[in-house]
Amino acid sequence: MKTLIPTTLLAVFAFLATSDAAQPIVRRLEPLGVVRGETSKLILHGERLGDASQILLDRDGLTVTEVKPLDDSRVEVTITAEADTDPGLYPLQLVTRSGISNLRLLGVGAMRIVQDVEPNSDFDSAQAIELNRTVEGVIKYEDVDYFSVTLEADQLIHVEAEGIRLSYSLNNQIFDPYIAVLDAGKFELVSSDDSSLLQQDALLAFKAPQAGTYRIMLRDSSFSGHDGAHYRLHVGTYPRPIAVIPAGNQPGELLAATLVHLTGNGDEMTTTSAQVQLPSDSVDRFPVVTKSESGISPSPNWIRVNNLPVTIETEPNDDMAKPNAVTIADPNQPTAALCGVIGSDNDIDYFALDCKAGQKILVKAFARNILRSPLDTVVNCYGPDRKSLVGNDDNGRQPDSFAEFTAAADGLHIIRITDSLRRGGPAFAYRIEARIAEPVLGLDRKEMDRDEALGVAVPRGGLMAMMVTAKREYFGGELKLDLTDLPAGITATTFPMSESANEVPVFLSAAADAADGASLVNVSAVPTNPALAPLGIAGNLSLRHRLMLGQNRVDMWGYDSNRLAVSVADAAPFKVFVDQPGTPIVRSGSKELKVRIERNEGFEGEVSLVTLYNPPGVGVNNGRKIAKGKNEVLIPITANGGAAIGNWPMAMIARYDTGKGQGKIVTLPITLEVQDSAFKFEFPRVAGELGTELPLAVGVEVMRPFIGTCEVELVGIPSGVTCAASKQTVAPETTSILFPLTIAADAKVGTHKTLHCVATIRSDAGDIVQTQGVGEIRVDQPLPPKVDAPAAAPESVPAAPPAAKPLSRLEQLRQMNK
Secondary structure: OOOOOHHHHHHHOOOOOOOOHHHHHEEEEEOOEEOOOOOOEEEEEEEEEOOOEEEEEEOOOEEEEEEEEEOOOOEEEEHHHHOOHHHEEEEEEEEEOOOOOEEEEEEEOOEEEOOOOOOOOOHHEEEEOOOOOEEEEEEEEEEEEEEEEEOOOEEEEEEEEEEEHHOOOOOOOOOOEEEEEEEOOOEEEEEEEEEEOOOOOEEEEEEEEOOOEEEEEEEEEOOOOOOEEEEEEEEEOOOOOOEEEOOOOOHHHEEEEEEEEEEEOOOOOOEEEEEOOOOOOOEEEEEEEEEEEOOOOOOOOEEEOOOOOOOOOOOOOOOOOOOOOOOOEEEEEEOOEEEEEOOOOOOOEEEEEEEEEOOOOEEEEEOOOOOOOOOOOEEEEEOOOOEEEEEEEEEOOEEOOEEEEEEOOOOOEEEEEEEEOOOOOOOOEEEEEEOOOOOEEEEEOOOOOOOOOOEEEEOOOOEEEEEEEEEEOOOOOEEEEEEEOOOOOEEEOOOOOOOOOEEEEEEEEEEOOOOOOEEEEEEEEOOOOHHHHOOOOEEEOEEEEEEEHHHHHHHEEEEEEOOOEEEEOOOOOEEEOOOOHHHEEEEEEEEEEEEEEEEEOOOOEEEEEOOOOOOOOOOOOOEEEEEOOOOEEEEEEEEOOOOOEEEEHHHEEEEOOOOEEEEEOOOEEEEEEOOOOOEEEEOEEEEEEEEOEEEEEEEEEEEEOOOOOEEEEEOOOOEEEEEEEEEEEEEEOEEEEEEEEEEEEOOOOOEEEOOOOOOOEEEEEEEEEEHHHHHHHEEEOOOOOOOOOOOOOOOOOOOOOOOOOOOOOOHHHHHHOO
């Protein structure tokens, strides 16, 4: 049997034992943010933090100089934000000797930080703050925080709350900030709950109608709150655009942008101009931070940067007969980005894209997604004859539209965009990307624990594994994976991802002398087919860190990373093995895998077992455990009739109690060979009466030669029916098996579809077991005995004439008078 395990890996390990161990959890940061250009002390609060050693940062601009555990629930981190670091949220993950924590977001700002000081829950006890400050606090149940500021007449300020963006809850514990500005009479002059730009977080602009003191109120929108409802409230004269138009351009360009701002008078808006230097490479979500003489925005706006030629909308273009012509770089490749604004209620924008017959065009809108525009896009596409081809409102759970069509003829095809409720306004920006359908490859990592995109901790002298999934669009074929920037001492073993598969395991091994360390690792894949090389198909990891889950576990807020955290961890307390099967499993077959452990002295705990993944069509009993005092267990596995034929690497995850949480260990992979069925059985339909004998002749087709001996057992025999020879030997030339059945007098009458044949091929290499059915037997009541013929009928006798009818009295008188 061919093995897929590289000999180099086998030479390094006599066993594969790894620990994902008890992962550290970071619940909150104190403070919630830092000031750029300063060095700060940051306390991370959580669980299992006592052996913390490193911080992983997924964005440039921050430097960590010290990680000092204070106890098992607190770690002090010394961190410096460079003076030119853009304000916004920066992801971090804490590394311990046992694992890698969940991802948390740290705020970086340009304004001084002040702490919320209680009591400030009443209008009259508002906490006085200066302008251009960031206030940090917490909204507990039914809490309200008031802050007072002194403004000049017509002075414009902005207020922005970070609430859900700083949260971490996977159980629907949401903080939804509500902010308002009140005058001396406690009247709300302006307020904000949710915002298109910031989702559940609020922002507002306020222009003081007269000089004086005003109160800023912050609370939960439903007067809820909890101990984890922490916030950062930015109050100042800084610029706060709510839209950047156009919403992107090509790499390296200097974007001449229009910034849309609230004026502080309700929903009225104004615009300013800005020059935005775009990066030299494509960026799906590029942050635009706005600076002016009055400050810098506390969080960015977002645009897209890629190589598509950009067409910027010009009015009027609300008539299908007079659309904006789309600029494309190549007439044979009608790909372009269309940027514009649905500027008013009932506005419609039309664009004309020159396509050739047979070209498949994908049309994707960006508004709510990425740009955080208030626009709810509806996209329609029309052919050169102006007849509708396709339309779309929401794309699944995504609020933005996606449509695709195949051009039936050469000519101008019309793309139409509007708002689903026919709304519009200066901030209703959009970007449409129209592309010819081309191969696309995306990668993800399957979570071992639901909704937890944790890193991979690899124990010294052992191994950890993960499942990488792939999504191929408009191409097929085998894929080759690659991992780069691994920590020192860690190596990766990958397997080809076959054309029929969309997932494959990746094994990470750490040398026995590997030093503590962690890094963010790039995971990529390319097709192995040389014919696809000119297309430049390549995929990179996209990893979603879910930070806030709402009702029904809806992903409300999170962070997307393109790198995976990997670290060196302490060794596991035992070694674990899966014995390599000597024989394959066949379709409609079964097998048992033996899992063994060798316990380190002092470890006596229970070990539960699950597979890292199952080959297609293979089922595994993932409820088995190695009990205390035991060292092995048999794991039943089955292959259905359509199981994928081939060689599949398999490994088991062993879970155990570390005393500080649950640890995980992954075994050395075995190679499970899946073959087609060895036999084909044909069951006739048979019937017999109670108290009789019934021969059952089952047809046998030996699908291929086998080594060893084979025995076929008839199982599923109904109650009251017995078989004197239920086990029969089968030779390669066997074409039929006769099973003698005896039906008892008290057997259950009826049709029984329960018969199966279990074939077991036994050899020195092991057993091959296949089960096939269903055969049918009908048990009948005996027919009743025949009844004797009826006696002959007697000879017929003439019937007596009917008796005369008695005469009435009147008739008698008449007779007498005759």
